[in-house]
């Protein structure tokens with residue numbers, strides 16, 4: 001367990017430089033970077049860590065580059081993150097395996113907890129099992145309500161960072177912005193299983209797409225098999241649950257079924273594709289999935305979360321010294337140029353995946369011309385420009 005280094009009662013008696021809501025990859029990295037700038041940082045999460053998270057657990061080249069740039073690559077090596085050598089993509093009984101070079105796998109229990117520990121080492125305070133809600137905006141700060149069981153305290157910060165993830169509605173609940181979900185969006189689903197079939201070998205990402213969704217399978221550093229999927233809600237209903245739908249997709253490919261797949265404790269997510277209208281306003285910045293997310297086929301969510309944290313940190317540091325409305329405008333513009341503009345491939349993939357026959361044709365194309373996968377993989381792995389350039 002990750003032990004918090006502050007009690008909720010102690011959080012109320014001080015004005016924080018920054019309160020970060022959500023200790024996933026976005027909030028965790030932001031806490032590390034801001035604590036390094038000697039700011040008084042409070043990182044709050046409603047859950048206790050390590051906690052499971054529906055995720056494919058694959059870090060692409062872009063995500064790894066940000067960890068290197070911020071001096072955190074050791075978190076991967078120390079925790080025995082696995083190098084991914086290849087991806088086996090299947091649909092309608094056809095599969096094609098192509099090489100990967102820069103991707104790694106690490107369980108979310110391990111990655112998120114390591115980031116929190118690193119943030120605490122750098123001087124940040126971490127409070128778990130605490131729900132945060134926005135309070136009033138004052139002339140020099142923002143109020144944040146912290147709720148832990150029966151306890152509730154009001155805390156204040158010069159800047160608040162909303163890193164509250166896919167279902168996070170910190171700003172929406174205060175009517176600061178609205179959340180727009182795309183039509184027919186799929187939902188995420190995931191589970192980890194012990195003692196998986198040997199077929200799912202370490203270092204290979206298996207991915208199959210069929211009617212009703214797609215599912216990715218990958219071995220984690222501790223030998224468990226991580227299954228992460230995007231499913232049509234109607235298909236879940238039709239098959240009688242997430243487990244049975246995953247089973248149907250794997251059976252279609254004739255891939256071996258992990259034991260008890262149907263009755264395993266699958267977790268779901270809210271609608272996958274959507275965004276909020278405004279990613280920054282006075283003394284408030286939004287990063288990670290809370291800002292916007294697209295179906296996860298290309299496995300880039302954590303790269304976007306890290307980029308967001310890395311690029312917003314210098315703006316937050318300036319805002320703590322002296323708030324200027326220009327800082328919010330700068331984040332809105334950086335978010336568009338460095339994150340929204342990178343989401344095009346992911347949007348195209350999400351569209352293609354609605355049509356299993358198109359996927360099959362694409363796979364046949366890849367089989368005939370294997371070199372075609374290279375530019376796409378290279379594009380997804382390409383690092384964002386260094387944060388220092390802003």
Ligand SMILES: Cc1cc2nc3c(=O)[nH]c(=O)nc-3n(C[C@H](O)[C@H](O)[C@H](O)COP(=O)(O)OP(=O)(O)OC[C@H]3O[C@@H](n4cnc5c(N)ncnc54)[C@H](O)[C@@H]3O)c2cc1C
Nearest residue numbers: 022024025026046056057058132164165188288289301302
């Ligand atoms: C099926 C699936 C597969 C995926 N596969 C991949 C992949 O292979 N590679 C990849 O890079 N990405 C993948 N992703 C995306 C990735 O999981 C997310 O992009 C990433 O977790 C975003 O990080 P975050 O920090 O923004 O949010 P999160 O990791 O969701 O963290 C948000 C945190 O905020 C906390 N929180 C929320 N509200 C509050 C509140 N009011 N008060 C306090 N705490 C709060 C939550 O408890 C949570 O811990 C996948 C996603 C799905 C659904």
